[in-house]
Structure formats: C-alpha cells, structure tokens
Amino acid sequence: MRVPALFEKDAYTVGFAQAANETPWRIAQTASMQDEAARVGCRLVCTDARGSAAQQVLDVNSMVAQGVDLIFLSPIEGTSIVPAVGDAKAAGVPVVLLDRRLDPSPATAAGDCLTFMGSDFVEQGRRLAEWLVRNADGKTKIIEIEGAAGAAPAVGRKKGFDEALAAAGGFKVLASQSGDCVRDKGRRIAETLLGTHPDANVVYAHHEEMALGAVAALDAAGRTPGLDVIVLSVGGGREILQAVADGRVNAVVECNPRFGPLAFETLHRYANGEQIGPWVKQADGFFDMASAGAGISHAY
Incomplete structure (x- = not known):
C-alpha cells in the first residue's frame, strides 16, 4: 500500500x-x-x-x-x-x-x-573540515569528541569530517571518543585527551555542548581556545555563537531546528x-x- x-x-x-x-x-x-x-x-x-x-x-x-x-x-x-x-x-x-x-x-x-x-550530517562534518583546511595555519593535530555512539548525527559528522581531511592530506586525528552530547562529559574527555596528547592543536566536537565543555578544559589547562587550539563544532545556540563572536570557538556549522x-x-x-x-x-x-x-x- x-x-x-x-x-x-x-x-x-x-x-x-x-x-x-x-x-x-x-x-x-x-x-x-x-x-x-x-x-x-x-x-x-x-x-x-x-x-x-x-x-x-x-x-x-x-x-x-x-x-x-x-x-x-x-x-x-x-x-x-x-x-x-x-x-x-x-x-x-x-x-x-x-x-x-x-x-x-x-x-x-x-x-x-x-x-x-x-540535516545532512555528513555535509556538516565536511563543511567544518573544509574550513579547517583553509584556516589551519599549521594546526593539524586533532582531538575529536563524538556524539552518541552509533547515532546517525555522530556517524555522519565523523564520516564527512574524516573524508574531507583525508582528501586534503596532512591532518591527523590523534584520538576520538564519544561524549554523548553532554557538556561535562565533553569537558572531562577533553581534559583527558589533551593530557594524553599535549601536542593537539584542534578540537572537533560533534555538538555545541561538548565544544563548550572543551573550551572550559582548555581554559583550565592554561591554553587559549580559539587561538592556541582551534575549536570546531555543530550547533547554533546563542551561547556557542557568542563564543564564536568572542573568538573562543572558531567555527560552527548550524544544525537548524x-x-x-x-x-x-x-x-x-x-x-x-x-x-x-x-x-x-x-x-x-x-x-x-x-x-x-x-x-x-x-x-x-
């Protein structure tokens, strides 16, 4: 029928x-x-x-x-x-x-x-990777904080990002871990991964809440988000856009509600x-x- x-x-x-x-x-x-x-x-x-x-x-x-x-x-x-x-x-x-x-x-x-x-989740990841390729200025070592494991947004955002960087060459994802789109979990993961990989200079978070958690982790580590470390994310809420306007997050692709x-x-x-x-x-x-x-x- x-x-x-x-x-x-x-x-x-x-x-x-x-x-x-x-x-x-x-x-x-x-x-x-x-x-x-x-x-x-x-x-x-x-x-x-x-x-x-x-x-x-x-x-x-x-x-x-x-x-x-x-x-x-x-x-x-x-x-x-x-x-x-x-x-x-x-x-x-x-x-x-x-x-x-x-x-x-x-x-x-x-x-x-x-x-x-x-939304096209793959395209969201691809757009952020393409921005990074254009604006990296030598920052090529990436920590990726994924969304909910197995969920379509997480799978798509990783796929688009990874594929675009592979095509460009010269970039490396040092570590990738799920943060379940939760701010505090994103902060804790960022703290751990930045400690394990102190040479990381890019954080890609699949969701704005995790990106804001990563910004807090960078502050606590004495690193300047948006300057020492490029921060990329998906979202579009008021708080993350203010962080972009303030230069503490570098780029956000919207997930339009x-x-x-x-x-x-x-x-x-x-x-x-x-x-x-x-x-x-x-x-x-x-x-x-x-x-x-x-x-x-x-x-x-």
Missing part, C-alpha cells in the same frame, strides 16, 4: 509528535512548528513525549484517532514507533519524519513514511500532487568570527 494521499482543502489539522521539549534546540523546533502552523492557518495538535518511546506511541495513536490529516514525527528511537506509523498509514494518515529516521530493519519502515526531513517553514511547504506541495523525494534536506547555516555576531539575536 502506498503512502496515503493528502487532498487540497482550506485548512488542515496536523499532528506534531515531539520527542521531548527539554533542550533549547527542541524548544526552538516546537516553536517553529507552532508559529508556521498559525501563519498558514493550520490547526496543530502538538504533543511532548518527554523522552518516553512508549508515550510517543500513544501520542501518534491519539493523533490518528483524532483524525489529523498528516503527522510530523520526531522519533525518540527508530523501532518501537514503527507499528504506530504503520497504523497511521493504514488509517490514511501520511507521516513525515523530522530530524531522525526509523530503523530500516523492519520491512515496512521505509515505505510507511512520506519522507524524512532533516526551525523546521516549520519547510514542513508546511512540503505538506502543501504534497497536497498539490507534487512528488516528494525520500529526503527533504533542511538548510543549515555556517558561523565563524565574521558572521556569528549577526546570528546571535536569531539563535535559539
């Missing part, structure tokens, strides 16, 4: 099953969906599963029971939600995945959703009969010292 159709109408009732409104990024994502729904005249049924996969299943089932026209879903994890997505499809409700994919191993997972909407405009544009394109591809890419900005200041007021 194909993904259900969506027919043109004056106003839609749309579900948004949020994973957890517990971080500035998630809060910004929810606000963007709410703001855009209001702007285009859609009714938004918005839920917060608070990190509970079981609750998110109930949220999706409730949206189907309420007769929503389409569900935007940010999955907490990619397996337990699959039956609920299949039930939505059987009920004639298209599902669009936001920022996280489903586990591809269940046979029906790929065919049950209209599309995945999210503002899905609302793209989400509702895609809804209307689908209702108008357009073919939607399997991946609708979210556009991510890039900030260095020259551009970060202007982005602070718009940051999450």
Whole structure:
C-alpha cells in the first residue's frame, strides 16, 4: 500500500509528535512548528513525549484517532514507533519524519513514511573540515569528541569530517571518543585527551555542548581556545555563537531546528500532487568570527 494521499482543502489539522521539549534546540523546533502552523492557518495538535518511546506511541495513536490529516514525527528511537506509523498509514494518515529516521530493519519502515526531513550530517562534518583546511595555519593535530555512539548525527559528522581531511592530506586525528552530547562529559574527555596528547592543536566536537565543555578544559589547562587550539563544532545556540563572536570557538556549522517553514511547504506541495523525494534536506547555516555576531539575536 502506498503512502496515503493528502487532498487540497482550506485548512488542515496536523499532528506534531515531539520527542521531548527539554533542550533549547527542541524548544526552538516546537516553536517553529507552532508559529508556521498559525501563519498558514493550520490547526496543530502538538504533543511532548518527554523522552518516553512508549508515550510517543500513544501520542501518534491519539493523533490518528483524532483524525489529523498528516503527522510530523520526531522519533525518540527508530523501532518501537514503527507499528504506530504503520497504523497511521493504514488509517490514511501520511507521516513525515523530522530530524531522525526509523530503523530500516523492519520491512515496512521505509515505505510507511512520506519522507524524512532533516540535516545532512555528513555535509556538516565536511563543511567544518573544509574550513579547517583553509584556516589551519599549521594546526593539524586533532582531538575529536563524538556524539552518541552509533547515532546517525555522530556517524555522519565523523564520516564527512574524516573524508574531507583525508582528501586534503596532512591532518591527523590523534584520538576520538564519544561524549554523548553532554557538556561535562565533553569537558572531562577533553581534559583527558589533551593530557594524553599535549601536542593537539584542534578540537572537533560533534555538538555545541561538548565544544563548550572543551573550551572550559582548555581554559583550565592554561591554553587559549580559539587561538592556541582551534575549536570546531555543530550547533547554533546563542551561547556557542557568542563564543564564536568572542573568538573562543572558531567555527560552527548550524544544525537548524526551525523546521516549520519547510514542513508546511512540503505538506502543501504534497497536497498539490507534487512528488516528494525520500529526503527533504533542511538548510543549515555556517558561523565563524565574521558572521556569528549577526546570528546571535536569531539563535535559539
């Protein structure tokens, strides 16, 4: 059975099953969906599963029971939600995945959703590596603090970064370890790896919280972040952009949480009969010292 159709109408009732409104990024994502729904005249049924996969299943089932026209879903994890997505499809409700994919191993997972909407994690890593190649000024010895082990953002950000540096030549990742996107764990890992590799002069953290932890570790070690050691990261929150503007972090590629405009544009394109591809890419900005200041007021 194909993904259900969506027919043109004056106003839609749309579900948004949020994973957890517990971080500035998630809060910004929810606000963007709410703001855009209001702007285009859609009714938004918005839920917060608070990190509970079981609750998110109930949220999706409730949206189907309420007769929503389409569900935007940010999955907490990619397996337990699959039956609920299949039930939505059987009920004639298209599902669009936001920022996280489903586990591809269940046979029906790929065919049950209209599309995945999210960032290109490989490209994020590649953009930071390309910036480093242009601006290294002899700094080529890298400590990498990865995100959650096995998670798509961590895998993609490492792949893009490593591939771009390998193509450029002359750079070496001295050590790489997962910091689980937590600031204090990033700080502790940076302290340990900088102690083991005192010649390191680049820190690449997959998430802004870990980068800010690494900045604290560099301060404690008597090294000047952004000058003695290049600091690169992914994010775009106000605190990390201020650090870039202050010269304490060198470059940040954005992971854009503002899905609302793209989400509702895609809804209307689908209702108008357009073919939607399997991946609708979210556009991510890039900030260095020259551009970060202007982005602070718009940051999450």
